[in-house]
Amino acid sequence: MNRIHGFTLVEALIALVLSSLVLILVSTTFLVQNRYQANQVLRAAAHDNVRSATDLISRELRSSMRGGIVVAGARTLTVRSPVAVGSVCERGSGFLADRDVHFDGGAARMATEEIAGVAAHDPADGAWEYQLWPWFIMDGGSSASAARCATATAADTTDASEDFHTLRLLALALGSDAPDVGELVMLFRETTFTIEPSDLEPPMLALFRQPYLEDPVEFASGIDSTARFGYRLSGESSYRDTIPEGDLDDIDAVQLQLDARRLSESAEEEDVTFGWSTNLLLRNAP
Amino acid sequence: MTPPVGGREREGGFVLALVVLMLFAIAMASGAGYLVVSAESRMARHSGESEEALAIARGGLNRFVSEQLGVVADSARYAMGNGEAAVSARRVAEVDEFTHMYFVRSAATVPDPLAQGSPSRRVVGAYAYHRRRPLPLHGALVLSVADISVENPAEVSGDDAGGAVCPGGAQPSITGAIAREGVAEDGTLEGSPEYELWPGGYAQFMNQVALRWDILTDPSFPVDFEDVRPPFSTLPADSFPVVRLNGSPMLNPSWSGRGVLIVTEEFRAVPSFSWEGIVLAGWVDDRVRGSIDGMLVGGFSGTEPYDEIEVQGTIRYHSCNVDRANASLSYLELVDDAVFEID
Numbered sequence: 136m137n138r139i140h141g142f143t144l145v146e147a148l149i150a151l152v153l154s155s156l157v158l159i160l161v162s163t164t165f166l167v168q169n170r171y172q173a174n175q176v177l178r179a180a181a182h183d184n185v186r187s188a189t190d191l192i193s194r195e196l197r198s199s200m201r202g203g204i205v206v207a208g209a210r211t212l213t214v215r216s217p218v219a220v221g222s223v224c225e226r227g228s229g230f231l232a233d234r235d236v237h238f239d240g241g242a243a244r245m246a247t248e249e250i251a252g253v254a255a256h257d258p259a260d261g262a263w264e265y266q267l268w269p270w271f272i273m274d275g276g277s278s279a280s281a282a283r284c285a286t287a288t289a290a291d292t293t294d295a296s297e298d299f300h301t302l303r304l305l306a307l308a309l310g311s312d313a314p315d316v317g318e319l320v321m322l323f324r325e326t327t328f329t330i331e332p333s334d335l336e337p338p339m340l341a342l343f344r345q346p347y348l349e350d351p352v353e354f355a356s357g358i359d360s361t362a363r364f365g366y367r368l369s370g371e372s373s374y375r376d377t378i379p380e381g382d383l384d385d386i387d388a389v390q391l392q393l394d395a396r397r398l399s400e401s402a403e404e405e406d407v408t409f410g411w412s413t414n415l416l417l418r419n420a421p
Numbered sequence: 422m423t424p425p426v427g428g429r430e431r432e433g434g435f436v437l438a439l440v441v442l443m444l445f446a447i448a449m450a451s452g453a454g455y456l457v458v459s460a461e462s463r464m465a466r467h468s469g470e471s472e473e474a475l476a477i478a479r480g481g482l483n484r485f486v487s488e489q490l491g492v493v494a495d496s497a498r499y500a501m502g503n504g505e506a507a508v509s510a511r512r513v514a515e516v517d518e519f520t521h522m523y524f525v526r527s528a529a530t531v532p533d534p535l536a537q538g539s540p541s542r543r544v545v546g547a548y549a550y551h552r553r554r555p556l557p558l559h560g561a562l563v564l565s566v567a568d569i570s571v572e573n574p575a576e577v578s579g580d581d582a583g584g585a586v587c588p589g590g591a592q593p594s595i596t597g598a599i600a601r602e603g604v605a606e607d608g609t610l611e612g613s614p615e616y617e618l619w620p621g622g623y624a625q626f627m628n629q630v631a632l633r634w635d636i637l638t639d640p641s642f643p644v645d646f647e648d649v650r651p652p653f654s655t656l657p658a659d660s661f662p663v664v665r666l667n668g669s670p671m672l673n674p675s676w677s678g679r680g681v682l683i684v685t686e687e688f689r690a691v692p693s694f695s696w697e698g699i700v701l702a703g704w705v706d707d708r709v710r711g712s713i714d715g716m717l718v719g720g721f722s723g724t725e726p727y728d729e730i731e732v733q734g735t736i737r738y739h740s741c742n743v744d745r746a747n748a749s750l751s752y753l754e755l756v757d758d759a760v761f762e763i764d
Contacts, residue, residue: 224514
């Protein structure tokens with residue numbers, strides 16, 4: 136009766152061995168899958184990190200105007216990019232050097248807290264003259280700006296009176312080169328990007344973004360030691376690590392080599408690395 | 422005795438549990454992998470659409486600027502690639518009588534088929550000069566040939582023939598005739614001065630005249646009328662259309678009219694042909710006949726079959742005809758290297 140209703144010891148051992156084998160097989164598969172998935176997550180995180188960093192830098196870099204790169208080093212890049220570009224439609228006189236300017240959307244659409252200064256466009260050679268100049272001094276309001284432009288230079292202000300704003304440039308900003316009617320002005324932000332040791336993920340490097348007169352902020356961690364900026368001068372084919380001050384206006388492309396590295400969680404496993412290099416052509420390069 | 426059922430049930434349950442466990446593990450791994458891959462794929466697609474939207478915005482801006490001839494349109498829409506560009510223009514200043522400043526804005530959208538209602542959108546802006554006098558007032562007759570001879574009783578005059586009828590009254594005289602090496606007169610040659618010489622040949626001619634002949638004669642560049650006679654009787658009296666004639670047609674009185682006449686090759690006319698405004702030609706016949714109240718400028722093609730041109734008709738500078746025709750030729754010109762992204 137017992138042999139009929141139960142298992143023999145041999146049967147039980149065989150079942151146990153077989154079950155163990157199956158379990159080992161399943162668990163190994165699961166662990167391999169798990170490790171692979173974890174690796175993929177790390178790789179995706181590294182990928183996302185550098186790609187979002189690249190997007191942010193490229194927006195500022197690509198829209199920069201001629202002469203907008205003011206520091207070009209292997210691990211430091213300072214760029215001036217437009218917060219707004221406008222056209223002068225009426226000029227005042229005297230020391231205040233007021234200029235009524237058309238900006239698309241007016242001051243309401245501008246991120247005025249980001250403005251580091253003002254630049255004037257030279258229509259003869261297309262160059263910009265930059266001057267660091269705070270917005271709170273420059274801001275002349277917009278109360279009568281549209282009306283003045285409509286009267287003086289027949290600007291079409293229909294349904295767009297908010298698009299016109301007075302800039303108080305003073306004689307100190309841009310001096311005698313303050314722009315005339317029909318010339319362009321740019322309100323620019325100045326941002327410095329640096330590759331330095333990370334505060335959040337030591338001992339890795341990180342990409343820091345530092346707006347003008349503000350503290351640097353770490354916005355892309357996990358950067359590998361091979362990361363650097365490269366620069367191409369107009370007419371050349373190769374990228375250099377640094378560009379001397381006199382040649383900055385001739386930069387027509389910037390290379391972002393932001394290789395990423397994610398440290399593995401155990402000593403037996405290798406770090407996850409992700410090579411990332413992007414060449415950004417400057418839209419308004421000479 | 423019936424066989425025990427419980428043992429078999431336990432054995433069956435054990436196998437089922439294994440299968441369920443394996444399926445669960447595989448499903449978990451597959452799900453995680455799918456999430457990672459789909460997220461990556463979605464981000465890559467959004468990034469691509471955003472880049473395409475930017476390219477369309479820039480393309481729309483450039484197309485709008487290049488298509489404006491005469492009065493600047495308020496807005497235009499262009500279907501490009503997988504998206505659409507909506508372009509608008511606003512005059513922001515009159516710099517001087519012949520140069521206005523416009524702001525041109527191009528907003529492009531590229532729809533995402535998987536996320537209806539949230540298309541990728543990029544906006545670019547730029548300022549552009551509206552050149553309202555593209556043809557400088559150098560002379561009533563400007564040719565890149567070596568010699569011009571004004572026959573008797575022909576007339577070439579740089580004095581304003583429209584002084585009595587133009588709203589602004591008589592304008593300052595311009596040069597009567599301009600050639601490369603010499604201008605002779607048997608008939609009437611007037612102006613201030615009567616003639617000028619541009620010894621620099623074709624290069625100087627193109628530099629001084631400063632019109633983009635390659636664009637004006639490009640078949641894809643839109644003009645008001647091409648190879649057809651404008652219905653002047655039904656057009657408003659103050660309209661000065663741009664008419665392009667391809668080749669070297671012989672112009673008879675039925676072609677007479679007003680505006681800007683572009684002859685892509687040789688300008689040939691019978692004596693009874695007349696035109697009020699500006700005539701631009703690749704080159705001109707060795708005998709210039711007909712009557713032009715405005716300006717005749719020939720030699721854009723760079724080929725001059727004739728060394729000497731005999732003027733047998735009448736070419737008189739007419740300030741308001743020329744100004745109106747010039748306004749029809751006016752165009753937008755982007756400020757160099759100053760396109761910027763908005764938002």
